[in-house]
Amino acid sequence: MKLLEAKGINKRFYSTCALSDVDFDLEEGEVLALAGENGAGKSTMMNVLLGIHRPDEGAMTLAGRPYAPKGPHDALQQGISMIHQELRLVPSMTVADNVWIGRVKNFSSGGIYFPERCVEASRKLFEEYGIELNPKERVANLSVAQMQMVEIARAVSYDSKIVIMDEPTSALSDKEVEVLYKIIRRLSAAGKSIIFISHKLEEVFEIADRVTIFRDGRKISTQRVADITMTDLINGIAGREVKDLYPKLDVPRGEKVLEVRGISKAGTFSDISFDVHAGEIVGFCGLVGAGRTEIMNGIYGIDPIDSGEVLLEGRPALSRTPRQALDHGIAMVTEDRLRRGVIVKMNVKLNMTLAYFYKICRGTFIDRRRETRDASDMIKTLRVKTAGPEMPIWSLSGGNQQKVMVGRALLTRPKVLILDEPTRGVDVGAKSEIYQYCNQLAKEGMAIILISSDLPEVMGMSDRLLVVREGRIVGRHSRGEATAEQLMAEMFGLSSTTQNTEGSSK
Incomplete structure (x- = not known):
């Protein structure tokens, strides 16, 4: 029916x-x-x-x-209810309050709201559907994955x-x-x-x-x-034949560009060491919450590290802010497009050029002609589907917004590009385009770090693979030497032959 x-x-x-x-x-x-x-x-x-x-x-x-x-x-x-692609939660409120938002009357008597009733209703809902969340936890403290489960719970709660x-x-x-x-x-x-x-x-x-x-x-x-x-x-x-989902090119490895030595962040990750060479794509894989994103946030200055060294072309490049990282030549496309990516009230051009204004200023004035030209060129290069650079960013699909974020990073002309879940919410055709562009950047000598929860993706596009578990690197593999089963075993801590002896110079 x-x-x-x-x-x-x-x-x-x-x-x-x-x-x-x-x-x-x-x-x-x-x-x-x-x-x-x-x-x-x-x-x-x-x-x-x-x-x-x-x-x-x-x-x-x-x-x-x-x-x-x-x-x-x-x-x-x-x-009809909907779980949206972009998270729509109130960070300052608890999980329970977000699940039942707008339905205070369900947990009120005589005009008085009883939050414990809301918490209990959430517990019953979570138990019924096997959702592992603390109803009293504030949403601001949750991971992106946990926030997604809150969205799912809310949609289900409407029956x-x-x-x-x-x-x-x-x-x-x-x-x-x-x-x-x-x-x-x-x-x-x-x-x-x-x-x-x-x-x-x-x-x-x-x-x-x-x-x-x-x-x-x-x-x-x-x-x-x-x-x-x-x-x-x-x-x-x-609408066409797609032959190769992971079109990885073999590019000669150049000089060492980025070197990370023993960086740590209390309660998050410890003693992380690795390097990335010019023309190389180094992939990071691990379970959600393993520490992959936190390591990159530390390197990029979003959440600065407590100890250790970061070197770019042999010179200190420890960053306390993203602006410092950009000055050093490190750019990052974050996994959280909504909270740390797009600015909804701005158009496509401003979202794309925001991070490199300081490079196109003449005194106190922005070179608007260059800004428009560079944005338009990047839109064409990345095949962003939009009627033009002046279109509001909200009018674009999630995947095209993601391409704008990639364009923003590339306009800063980095030496190291960190891509955290760059194809999340991106269709199969656009994924192939992003992969091909990564190949082109590597061919031009850029050092690339790729973080992905999609194991075939990170295996297919990386020259080397690093496995992260509980804030530590527990496996290091050259391209093609590890199977998906072996990588998964290392992610879950089930392997008795975990390889962690490669050394940061390899």
Whole structure:
């Protein structure tokens, strides 16, 4: 039985056609995956379902009745909730308060709010669905992965007919992904319908009943997952044949550029030593919370280290702020695009050029002509889908916002580029473009550090691999010498032959 149906949906933003004559349906109790490149129209269609955007043309029905939500609250009242790709939590509030936000009356008597009732309701919800969170913890103290679980818990708590999940696993560990799968299967068995948006295509085959492919604002096809192959899906998304997902080039290794000697941060990581040479991509892998990001935050000056040395081309390059790191020639694309990346109120150009204003100033004046030229050139180089550099950053898809963040780092012309989860929320075609650009940068002599939770990605694109566990480097491998099973064993601390004797000069 069709629970939701949309016909002839059209939506334009300025000169950009975001949706063109889209027909869309969802059956009761099914898991429907949406697949497509960034900017293909998936999130826009979901925002139409939520009433965030009103379609220019077309009509929808929900449970056989006309459906035209006035906004997200109206959609929620009619039984549709959503887990957004970008986290929408209040950091100063507790986990419990974020889960039940806007529903204070459920835990009040005589006009008095009883927070312990909210905490107890959260505990019961977490136990029911196997979510490991402390309801009393402040969200500001959580990791990105834990915040994502709070978003999931909140969406489930509404007991909606339809739950939209936009990249829900992008920050989750394998264990947390399994928890999410159990939640999805449980909701589906209870007759709830799930719309599941993901760029991790293996998840489509793991959890979905049907998959709808979007491309350039159009619905290309809807098929049962059992009837298609991974190759069919990839080629359908890209609109072309994608032959090599990890197009790593063999680039001659140059001189040592970055050397890290015994850096430590109390309670976070200890005695970290490694180096990166010109033309080399060094990959860091490990479980969520292992310390990979914290190590790079220390090197980049976001959260300065307590002890140890950082050398760039043999000279001290210890940074207490990101500005100092940029001055030394170290740039970083952070994993948390929302909190430490895009500035929502600015346009694409300003988001891209923000970090290098000091390089294009003439006295106290910014060279606006150069700024526009450089931003436009970078947009073309990275193939950012936007109508122009003056477009608001919020009008771009998450993956295209990510490309803008990469462009921001590259405009500073760094000698060392740290990429922390650079392809999170990025489609298969754009991933290939980012990988190819990494190859080009390495070929030009840049030293690159790649952090990724996607093991095939970090194995496929790295010249050397370092495994991090509990704030320490527990494994060092040259390209091709370690299997995925061996790396996973080291991540979980299960290997009795962990290799940690390579030395920082290798």
